[in-house]
Amino acid sequence: MKSNYTTFIQKNYQKQKPFSSFLPGIAGKKGIPLWSFYVNRGQVITSFGRRDKNGAILEFFPANAAYMYTKTIGFRTFIRVNGIIYEFFKEEGLNQHLYVEKESVSISEINETIELKVTVKYFTLPNEKVGALVRKVTFENLSNRKRHIEVLDGLTQILPSGIDYGGFKAISNLLQSWMDVDFKPGYAFYKLRASTGDSAEVSEVTDGNFYLSKLEDETVKIIADTRLVFDMDTAFAKPYGFMYHAFDAFVSKPQVVVNQVPCAFSAFSYDLDKKVTLNSLVGYTSDRGLLDEYVEKLNTEFLMEKDLENSKLHGEITQAIETETAEPLFDAYLKQCYLDNLLRGGEPFPIETADGTASYHLFSRKHGDLERDYNFFVIEPEYYSQGNGNFRDVLQNRRNDTLFHRFVKDHNLWHFASLISADSYNPLSIEGIQFEYHSQVSHKGLEEFLKKPFTPGSLYKKLIDLGNSDNVAETTMKIVLKSSKPVIKASFGEGYWNDHFTYIYDLIEGFLDIYPEQEESLLFNQSKYRFFDNHTDVLPREEKTVLTKDGKVRQYGALAHHHGDSDWLLIDQKPVSVTLASKLLTLVLNKYGLLDPAGIGLSYDANKPGWNDAMNGLPGLFGSGVSEMFELKRLNQYLLKAFKSFESKDIEVLKPLVDLIHAYQNLNSTGFALWDQRTTALENYRAALKHPLSLARISTKDAIKVLERIQTDLEVAETKALEIDPVYPTYLTFEATKYEPILENGQPKIGNYKLPLVKVLAFEMKPIPAFLEAPARYLKQTKDVEKAKVLYQTIKETELYDRKMKFYQTSVSLDAYSNEIGRIRAFTKGWLERESNFLHMTYKYLLGLLKAGLHDEFFKEIETNLVCFMNPEVYGRSPLENSSFIATSTNPDPNKHGQGFVSRLSGSTAEMLSMYKEMFIGKKPFSYDNNQLTLAIKPVLHHRFFREGRVSFKFFDTKVTYINPKGLNTYDPNAVITDIEVRDALGTHWIKGNVLNETFVKAIREGSIEQIILYINLRN
The missing domain is CATH 2.70.98.40 (Glycoside hydrolase, family 65, N-terminal domain)
Structure with a gap:
């Protein structure tokens, strides 16, 4: 090979x-x-x-x-x-x-x-x-x-x-x-x-x-x-x-x-x-x-x-990530990752609509393939084709759209935040965007067609079928779309995973990295975020806590489906819309209410676990996720900081949310009683959503008080988690040690799950052995480099690190646990999600190292963890293509050790593009301070990537080149950008230092700067 x-x-x-x-x-x-x-x-x-x-x-x-x-x-x-x-x-x-x-x-x-x-x-x-x-x-x-x-x-x-x-x-x-x-x-x-x-x-x-x-x-x-x-x-x-x-x-x-x-x-x-x-x-x-x-x-x-056209088409699609380093295999790998990422998330295509520019994502598909034979993929056989997908998958694979396509802006955030329901769960199946026509039909032959939602591809075909030429059909399509509004299409699917909300902040972060000056407008000035209605309720404890035939207390049958006429939450028969600030506050308050009886993880109370689907038994075991707690802490921390920056704002929220805030402010218990009080408050809020609703106004000052309490509780949760396991537990379960039956007419009440219902009076916490997920999520949000380094070194000494293969695996051994934790336990060791190198999670961990500031550690780890640097004889396929998982040395078949399985379409590509952003551009390249917009690129590149002292990549339409004559690691404290050369239509501009002013920032966003050359030298 x-x-x-x-x-x-x-x-x-x-x-x-x-x-x-x-x-x-x-x-x-x-x-x-x-x-x-x-x-x-x-x-x-x-x-x-x-x-x-x-x-x-x-x-x-x-x-x-x-x-x-x-x-x-x-x-x-x-x-x-x-x-x-x-x-x-x-x-x-x-x-x-x-x-x-x-x-x-x-x-x-x-x-x-x-x-x-x-x-x-x-x-x-x-x-x-x-x-x-x-x-x-x-x-x-x-x-x-x-x-x-x-x-x-x-x-x-x-x-x-x-x-x-x-x-x-x-x-x-x-x-x-x-x-x-x-x-x-x-x-x-x-x-x-x-x-x-x-x-x-x-x-x-x-x-x-x-x-x-x-x-x-x-x-x-x-x-x-x-x-x-x-x-x-x-x-x-x-x-x-x-x-x-x-x-x-x-x-x-x-x-x-x-x-x-x-x-x-x-x-x-x-x-x-x-x-x-x-x-x-x-x-x-x-x-x-x-x-x-x-x-x-x-x-x-x-x-x-x-053949040439096909090659050119794919070349044009991937040119957005054109990169030139001393590692040409890595450069080609980035292009393949970009391609596979858009195959799951879609390639943004700008469409001018009555609501402004919408991003219509072309070429997307659900990750069904020969090894994922359980997934029913769809590739629409029409012009301007888009396919189906799952909420988590599509959202995370669009995470970096704003980095590559300046017209996307907040479109993805609007799309996915709108799909969060008032109880902060979301539909699974994402069915793309359609359009509704909002004008008088003046185009002959389209009268009936435009009465229903349509896609650009179906409209274009209709126009061609009416005898229009390609140019006329395209022009007419654009005119019709300009008078149309985008409509989000989704459906409940298979359930509520509690990690799905964790990717919303990634979209916020990606937007503000590029448009920091628009933060106030993003949060407070646009009441365009609806609440999706899944017509599926999460039942209160009294309706889903059951006693099994073998005498165990479990949480089964947590959802109830009901009929509904609209996909959206209605007030006075109209879909209610709020600002992003209101939507995020609703999300944070709902997820805070899920803190488990120990006050550490977020409970899986809705029949599904978090990221690791194969831990499907956790909800029944009153399981909770520490990973989701870390992500809630990250989101709450951002919202608290943003509200403090805009203290004089009022926010319109659903009236039951005001009552939930008051309930949280009055929490005054500890231990189990605190959990019971907090959960009751959340259940009362959910019950109120079923009644006629109205909106109420609160100030950011009032919201700050409850957000500060939440932040304190989440910091305590982080401390408690570390006391359980030095690498942080990912999953906790809880066994009922005391309970009483719920009676109806003097007899045990039977729930929807056809088992007797009980009320739990006390729990005993039982952690699951270490998984890689919680450390990866922790690293993404920590600012403590030394603490992160200790965590990294500790993980290297555990079974989370495969010493033979020199890469990471999802968890330590699960042999001591029964099949009740989920199908993961029934899988072969080192296979699928069980103790394998699940590439998406490994790449999350690598990104966490990079974000936590462990730069030397990151560049050491990628030598054996990025597939482009693996031996293809062992990997068994092209080193440019990711797999879902790689068999670890725990697998009983030594011939499979290091071999990749389940091809390509996975979240690993999104993590790789985020690593690319951190490596080549750095954190928060754009800044907005004192009404001044600036750009300061801060690369994190090892000297091995420089070929003859040069590295180049694309930033929007601008070619950016680093000149590093001394072969420095750019993250070395003594390595700085001393000079910047900017080339545009007017000539060459020289700037001392490492900051470009607002004039250049706007020119970069507009695509009018041809090249930027940054010179890296030792600090004086």
Whole structure:
């Protein structure tokens, strides 16, 4: 295995550790995307299709099955030459190479016996009216004489459109009865004759999947009859039909394409001199008339142009993080992280609306893949495509949008803060943004269309379908959007995770790092933040504390769903909107009410845990999270400081919040009684939300009093946590030591969970062994460098550090605990979330080291913890691509130690981009003091990153270069920026010191400064 920094090359790839990955699925703003997965087996493409698993063109298999079936039902290449029939890429040959680039994947094989080389390249078709997978197969003659070859190349199985994922898995034999294939010159069209549902209404099916193929400019024979190819070999091991018949006889045989899953093979014979390329498109269309157009223009030149366009498209997307250091692999890794980050969070695209500039996030997708077979991903097959996602995932992967896209501003904050409910929980499923038209319809043909919410892609397609040219459609789309308002779409999903709120402050911090002068306006001047209504209540203790059949007191069945007509909290039948200050105050007060009986962690009171999903048993054990406490402390600390800066402000809040503030101010107990009093106050607030609501006004001065109390309590909580474990516990559980039954008519009351309800009178705290999460969260918010260093050194001496692999793992051993803590306990050690190197958490920890000021420690750790610096032979895949987890040395299979699993789309990319920001730009680059806006870049870079004393990166549209002639670590106390050179259209400007004034700040934000060069020298 090796990498040339942009292309990962795996030699003899079928003999290497198996891995799965995917093509990005980016087809450009005016293209139709497909999803496509590949593995390093066979001809690599294992499944692809439109929209989701129900749109599979090649059947979706989870990774373990894909490794088995790709060679059989995937793409195949049979060649007859000199009377010998050979299948390329079938056996695990010695001359087979895999080439992975960020926008494509290729394979090659050399057969020295028959003196032929076959190269296959795959990418998705960009900016076209149909979504298609491009397959370019080049046949190269390695001899010095012309050779006659006979070729059968294509897919062993191709599904007609309209076959749903579950249905095909369950009744594939039956579904063959509907399948049909239509042939036209140059292509085959795979469809169902009619709808397959067992209902009274039966509809005609007109859409379908297609296979187009040409040898250079010439059409070829397309074979869709699987039995014609394989005869009676139902295992598809050998193409007996092709083997036992002369080529002309084979291609002239009539095809029977019914009552079987069809294939899609190109058949041709050719006198090969040097090389020839077979070009194929496999995809979907609802407009069959388009296929004749693509048959006409499909040739080598067209696909060469599309290949370049695809590469350029991905290059333009990732140029925002163009970086030049002495570590080119690291530079390429940053680009891959940026790409994968936007695949989960989306690439911001500015849209002018009636409410100002909105950020419409293109190309996003839920992190479903072959190894996450449990997730049902969606890639919308439309222009300006956006997909689905989960609240936590999308939010954190948009954390750094303001750093790369100046137009985003507070859009993400508005989006996600609005989704926080009045009880401070949030929906799980994020379904993107749509638009509602707010004007008189003056565009012919759009009258009915604009009565409902729409996406830019659906509007653009509608305009094209009405006969408008591309330019007219785009112009009209912009006019319509200018009179429209963005509408947030989300749904409850699967539950309430208590860590989701912790990422809101990241968006605030990211915004204020770039726009500190807008803090007052951000907090107090815009009443645009609604409260999402999930129609799901968190029940009070008396309705969810149960006695199990084996005599244990547990917290089960914590949620109750109810009907609602609106997605938003209403006052007088209208969605209520407040300022961000009001929303954050509501959030802090709600989360403070969740402090556990020990006053240390935040209780998981709503059926779900925090970040570590696999600790799903914690809510039942009255579990709480110290990590969430640290994050609440960070948010409260910010809000307290902000309110003190703007003491004369009034805030409009929900009336029940005023009562909650008064209740908190009157807390006067200790221990269990204090917890009971505080929890009762929170439950009373939640109950009040069910009654007709109104707004009330409070002053920031009044809010400061309760925030100061909260801050004191959270500082005490931090101290108590450290007393439990020197690396801070992440999870606490509580066992009821005293309780009494709740009676109804003299009998034990049975709750919704069908178990008797009880009231707890006393708890005993039982901490869970150390996890890495709490230390990582602590480091992010601490300002005590020495304390952080002690914590770092202590962790290195625990099982949290894998000494063999020199990286970190999620927790110490969980052997002493039962399965009741969650499915994590049932997992194999060193696998998934259990005691593995879960990359997202490891990267959180690395970022924590950087933010805590442990710079030498950070740069030492990245040598073995960033995947770009890992040995690809051990890692088992491209060192440019993250995994969700890496097997640690605790795993019982030593062959898996250090190998990455579950490809790419994870929060680790967000953490890496945050590390990039801290390394290259530093903390809070923009400042606003005494009405003056300034920029002071403070890089944290080790001298190893400087090549000949230089490092460059992009800041918005400006190239920034550091000149470091003495090879200093920029974080050395004696290393300072002594001079700044600014180049713009007016020439070169020299500034002494390290601060740029407001004139330059505005120019940087506007993109009018070409280059900034900063000179680093020793302090005088």
